Amino acid sequence: MKERSRLGKWIDRKNLTQEWLMKETGLNRSSISDLCDGTVNRPRSSTRSKIIKALQKVDSSVSASDFW
Numbered sequence: 001m002k003e004r005s006r007l008g009k010w011i012d013r014k015n016l017t018q019e020w021l022m023k024e025t026g027l028n029r030s031s032i033s034d035l036c037d038g039t040v041n042r043p044r045s046s047t048r049s050k051i052i053k054a055l056q057k058v059d060s061s062v063s064a065s066d067f068w
Helices: 006-013 018-025 029-037 045-055
Strands: none
Touching: 006 029, 006 045, 018 029, 018 045, 029 045
16 A cells, blocks of 8 residues: 555545545645645645635635644
8 A cells, every 4th residue: 555644644534536635626636646745844835725715615624733
């Protein structure tokens, strides 16, 4: 099994897909993949904001500190 970041593990637990996150955030596939496998550990604040905004549609208690 491939390595997963805290973000990757979270979306797995919620049965979400990277494709869903890509559509919700407008980020490209490679950016989402890098964030989910831990290649990128400290995304830019604009990227973090887009991801958190999308994830809060699923769980309103999510914050950036949960992942980074």
